[in-house]
Every structure is written in structure tokens, then in C-alpha cells.
Amino acid sequence: MSSDDAISVKGLYKSYGDLKVLRGIDFNVKRGTVLALLGPNGAGKTTTIRILSTLLAPDSGQALVNGYDVVKQDGEARGSIGLTGQYAAVDGYLTGEENLFMIGRLYRLSKAEATSRTQELLKQFDLVKASKRVVKTYSGGMRRRLDLAMSLIASPPIIFLDEPTTGLDPRSRLAMWGMIEKLVQGGTTILLTTQYMDEADRLANEIVVIDDGQVIAEGTADQLKAKVGADRLELTISEKSDFAAAQKALASKQLKSDLERRILSLATKAGVGELKQMLQRLEAAKIEVESIELRRPTLDDVFLSLTGHGATKTKAKGAKK
Amino acid sequence: MNKTLSPSFWWAISDTWVMAKRSIMHIIRSLDQVASLILFPVMFMLLNRYVLGGAIHTGNIDYANYLFAGILVQTLAFGANTTTINIAADLKEGIVDRFRSLPMANSALVTGHIAADLVRNIISGIIIIAIGFAVGFRPNADFREWLMVIGLALLFTLAISWLSAILGLVVKSLEAAQWMGFVVIFPLTFISSAFVPTSTMPAGLRAFAVNQPLTHVINALRSWLVGTPMGDNAWLAVVWCIAIIIISVPLTTWLFKRRASR
Numbered sequence: 310m311s312s313d314d315a316i317s318v319k320g321l322y323k324s325y326g327d328l329k330v331l332r333g334i335d336f337n338v339k340r341g342t343v344l345a346l347l348g349p350n351g352a353g354k355t356t357t358i359r360i361l362s363t364l365l366a367p368d369s370g371q372a373l374v375n376g377y378d379v380v381k382q383d384g385e386a387r388g389s390i391g392l393t394g395q396y397a398a399v400d401g402y403l404t405g406e407e408n409l410f411m412i413g414r415l416y417r418l419s420k421a422e423a424t425s426r427t428q429e430l431l432k433q434f435d436l437v438k439a440s441k442r443v444v445k446t447y448s449g450g451m452r453r454r455l456d457l458a459m460s461l462i463a464s465p466p467i468i469f470l471d472e473p474t475t476g477l478d479p480r481s482r483l484a485m486w487g488m489i490e491k492l493v494q495g496g497t498t499i500l501l502t503t504q505y506m507d508e509a510d511r512l513a514n515e516i517v518v519i520d521d522g523q524v525i526a527e528g529t530a531d532q533l534k535a536k537v538g539a540d541r542l543e544l545t546i547s548e549k550s551d552f553a554a555a556q557k558a559l560a561s562k563q564l565k566s567d568l569e570r571r572i573l574s575l576a577t578k579a580g581v582g583e584l585k586q587m588l589q590r591l592e593a594a595k596i597e598v599e600s601i602e603l604r605r606p607t608l609d610d611v612f613l614s615l616t617g618h619g620a621t622k623t624k625a626k627g628a629k630k
Numbered sequence: 631m632n633k634t635l636s637p638s639f640w641w642a643i644s645d646t647w648v649m650a651k652r653s654i655m656h657i658i659r660s661l662d663q664v665a666s667l668i669l670f671p672v673m674f675m676l677l678n679r680y681v682l683g684g685a686i687h688t689g690n691i692d693y694a695n696y697l698f699a700g701i702l703v704q705t706l707a708f709g710a711n712t713t714t715i716n717i718a719a720d721l722k723e724g725i726v727d728r729f730r731s732l733p734m735a736n737s738a739l740v741t742g743h744i745a746a747d748l749v750r751n752i753i754s755g756i757i758i759i760a761i762g763f764a765v766g767f768r769p770n771a772d773f774r775e776w777l778m779v780i781g782l783a784l785l786f787t788l789a790i791s792w793l794s795a796i797l798g799l800v801v802k803s804l805e806a807a808q809w810m811g812f813v814v815i816f817p818l819t820f821i822s823s824a825f826v827p828t829s830t831m832p833a834g835l836r837a838f839a840v841n842q843p844l845t846h847v848i849n850a851l852r853s854w855l856v857g858t859p860m861g862d863n864a865w866l867a868v869v870w871c872i873a874i875i876i877i878s879v880p881l882t883t884w885l886f887k888r889r890a891s892r
Contacts (some may be wrong), residue, residue: 396723416734
């Protein structure tokens with residue numbers, strides 16, 4: 310671990326009986342950056358977060374959080390982190406204000422500090438009006454906001470967010486993204502898990518794709534997209550009867566054909582030069598092209614091509630490693 | 631920032647206080663829970679006193695006086711069942727994960743519930759004494775004896791709260807936590823000297839009844855309150871309670887770690 314890593318994970322294994330949940334996870338998170346753990350349900354994202362937040366001991370491997378070993382120095386590690394889990398961990402019988410103050414005191418803030426941080430966070434998270442109401446009466450979005458505020462009360466340098474926007478409506482989701490971005494501007498290191506590609510794309514500096522307890526890819530969003538093959542050129546052929554001839558004219562191994570929709574697509578690097586060449590070939594073969602589209606790969610494409618099959622598990626990726 | 635990371639003894643006290651305040655807020659915000667807890671003992675007091683009492687012979691002591699110590703202990707035991715329910719409820723929610731990810735003393739969650747139990751049982755104890763007086767309970771205890779009653783009642787509450795904490799950590803569901811109270815507390819209070827003298831029970835049952843901790847606690851309280859013979863009951867009651875606490879505390883800590891880290 311280099312000193313500018315806030316989180317360092319090495320060879321993490323965890324099994325429940327025969328079920329191997331983590332099968333050797335490695336990654337590092339640089340200070341002040343956002344790393345997204347991207348993967349389908351059951352990939353091992355939450356288990357990883359639970360180990361890093363000292364809730365769960367790994368079977369083997371090492372994890373350092375703010376330089377502290379999460380097993381041997383769990384107390385120090387806990388003092389450095391804030392955790393926002395998948396379900397809002399708030400006390401329904403207390404008011405929003407009481408919830409925040411209580412957590413502040415348990416982080417060992419003085420009464421004065423806990424009080425002033427409580428008021429700051431209520432303002433920041435737009436909960437001032439609801440602050441004296443018991444949390445049972447809060448909406449889902451408000452509970453999530455309070456939950457995040459509670460993990461920030463002691464201004465920990467590292468925040469874990471386990472699927473922070475799962476189950477939120479689009480507006481609350483955007484608001485949550487905004488708050489996360491603000492945190493990063495303030496220098497907080499964030500490790501978040503998500504199933505949503507657009508979320509990872511928007512928030513994360515670095516993405517680690519995990520599936521079936523293993524890291525199957527990592528890099529920036531752009532690097533991952535590049536892995537899938539850069540941009541794709543999609544040509545729609547006017548007449549179905551011309552389709553076979555068009556395939557022949559373009560003659561390329563990477564050519565993907567979709568006869569039903571009359572689409573031929575090809576990974577492309579340069580763009581314009583290649584496009585010209587392709588059109589010339591088709592013209593020479595007297596084939597009419599209905600439309601041309603340049604498609605940039607999305608993270609969904611990345612995910613599909615890496616796991617072979619969206620959110621459902623396949624046996625293939627074991628061999629890929 | 632004020633962060634003492636190795637949790638010292640005083641921080642553990644502070645954490646316990648914060649958690650106890652939380653549990654006490656729960657009591658205040660759900661008074662119906664306290665009401666329903668005290669409903670059973672009150673019902674028992676009235677039914678025993680007026681329906682069954684006439685047929686129960688308690689020697690030269692009036693049944694209303696005999697009954698009260700048993701009802702008081704039953705009240706305290708039902709009160710402790712809240713600890714079982716509240717711990718089971720906490721474990722169901724994500725909030726235990728939150729607490730465990732904080733640099734707080736891990737034991738504070740359980741000790742907080744138990745501290746709140748003390749508060750709750752003091753409230754329901756006062757209520758049940760008042761109702762007792764209303765139905766003819768006339769203690770002859772002096773000041774010193776009242777102090778002994780209060781002391782043993784609190785010690786018993788602590789002991790039974792720790793036991794209830796263990797149940798809360800063991801049960802799989804909230805419903806089970808609720809039923810656990812009845813399944814454990816009903817037989818224990820009935821097979822004791824709470825409502826009838828143990829001398830009328832069949833031999834096997836009597837052997838259990840006279841030797842189980844609730845009987846010692848009830849007999850000791852009864853002796854202080856209305857002057858029945860004390861025998862060995864006082865010190866046996868204290869030994870039982872302390873033994874239960876000594877065994878339950880480490881067991882609870884161990885169970886909590888095991889249960890929560892899954």
C-alpha cells in the first residue's frame with residue numbers, strides 16, 4: 310500500500326460454508342477519489358464493504374483502511390470510516406436531530422461538537438423542517454438522506470456507500486449523486502457499490518468490476534469502454550436482399566450482423582477514414598445504405614461483454630481469469 | 631476532532647449512557663408498550679385476588695398480602711421481556727451494523743437496553759405497588775425492609791434482563807421474541823411460590839418450585855413486606871441473581887459478536 314492509498318485490499322477470501330462469496334479480491338483506492346465496485350446481485354459487493362467496515366472478518370487476505378488493518382486495528386479503522394448501508398440504518402423512534410446527535414456522541418464527539426455538526430448536516434441535507442419529527446414519519450428519500458448525514462457526522466476521511474441509490478426515485482437519485490460529488494470535492498475518499506453502470510460512470514474515478522467473488526476488470530470508465538472495442542459503426546442496409554452482398558463487400562472478421570434489423574456493425578478506431586472506405590466498398594457493390602450511426606460503448610456493453618450475460622451468472626468468467 | 635480511539639472505561643460508560651437514553655426514548659415514544667406489559671400482571675393480580683383467591687389457603691396471612699410479592703416479580707419479569715424484543719428488533723434492522731461500524735464500545739447496545747429496563751421496571755413497579763394498595767395489599771415493612779425490597783427488586787431486574795438479552799440474541803424472529811416471554815415467564819412464575827404456597831404441589835413439581843430462583847426472590851420480598859418467615863431465602867436470592875449476572879454478561883457479549891457478524 311502506498312501512502313496515498315486510503316483503502317488497500319489484498320487477496321480477500323470469504324466463504325459461508327460451501328458458498329464462496331469472495332475468491333481473492335484486490336484493489337486500492339487513492340485518497341480523495343471515488344472507486345465504484347460494480348457487479349450484479351450476489352457478486353460479493355456487500356460482503357466486501359462489510360469486511361472493510363469491520364463488520365465481518367475475512368477468511369484470509371488483508372484490508373487496510375486509512376492505514377489500519379480492519380482485523381487487528383478495528384477500533385482505529387472504525388474511527389476513520391462512515392458507513393451507509395443498503396437499508397437506511399436510522400432509529401425510527403428518534404427524531405432526525407436525535408439520531409444525528411446520538412451517532413455524533415458514539416463517534417466520541419464532544420456534546421458541543423455533536424450539536425453543531427447536527428445542525429450543519431440538517432441544513433446541508435435539507436432536513437431542518439423535519440428535524441423534530443420522529444423518523445418513522447420520514448419518506449424513503451428523507452431516511453436515505455438522514456442515513457448518509459449520520460455517517461458523515463464525525464467527518465470521517467473515508468465513506469462506504471453500499472448501493473446508495475437503490476430503490477430511490479429518479480429525483481432523489483440525482484440529489485444523492487450531487488451530495489456524493491460534493492463530498493468528493495471536500496476531499497473525502499469514497500468506496501461505493503452499485504449495479505448501475507451510469508452511476509459508476511458518473512461518480513467514479515476508478516471502477517472495479519466484480520462478479521462471482523472475483524475482480525474481472527478494473528480501470529477508468531474510458532479504459533473499460535476501450536476494452537470492449539472502441540466505438541462501433543453501425544450501418545443499416547436499405548434492402549434485405551442486399552444484406553449478404555454487403556457482408557461480403559465489407560469482409561471483416563469483426564463484423565457483426567443483424568439480418569432482422571438489417572444492421573452491420575464494426576468496431577472502429579479512426580472513424581472518418583474507415584467510414585469513407587466502407588462506404589466506397591458498398592457503393593462499388595451497388596448497395597444502398599439507409600443510415601449510419603457511430604455508437605460509443607456504454608458501461609452496460611462493458612458489463613455484458615465481461616460477464617457474458619448481464620446480471621445473470623454464467624460459468625464462463627471463471628475461465629477468463 | 632475529539633477522537634479517543636482506544637475505548638477507555640469512561641467512554642464505555644458514556645456509550646452505555648447514550649444507548650440507554652435511546653432505549654428510554656423508545657419507552658417514552660411507545661408508552662403503549664409499557665401499558666401492555668403491565669396489563670398482564672394487573673390482570674393476574676385482579677383475577678387471583680378476586681376469582682381464585684378465596685379458594686387459596688395461605689395460612690394466617692391474607693391472600694392480598696401473600697399475592698403481592700409474586701405479582702411484583704411477575705411484573706419485573708414481563709418488563710425484562712422488552713429487552714428480548716428490543717434486541718431482536720435491533721438485530722433485524724440495519725441499525726446494528728451502523729452501531730458496530732462506529733468506534734463505540736460494542737457492549738453498549740446491550741447494556742443500554744438493560745439500563746432502560748431498569749428505568750421501565752421502576753416505573754411499572756411503582757404502578758403495581760399503587761394498584762396493590764388499591765386491592766387490599768397492606769405491608770408492614772419498616773424503612774430498612776423497604777430498602778431491602780427495592781434493592782433485591784433492582785438486582786432481580788438486572789439478572790432477568792441479562793437473561794432476556796440472551797434470549798433476544800438467540801431468537802430468529804420478533805414473533806419468537808414476543809412468545810419467548812410467555813413461554814418462559816408463565817411456567818416460571820406459576821411453578822413457584824408466586825400465587826400459591828408450594829406445599830400443595832405434587833412432589834416433583836414442588837422440588838423444582840422451592841429451589842428455583844424466582845421462589846427465593848418472591849419469598850424474600852414477601853418476608854420483608856408482610857413478615858412471612860425468611861429462612862434462607864434472602865441470601866439464596868442474592869446468590870442466584872449474582873450468579874445469573876456473572877454467567878450472562880460474558881455469554882451475551884459472545885453471542886452478540888457471533889450473531890451480529892454474519
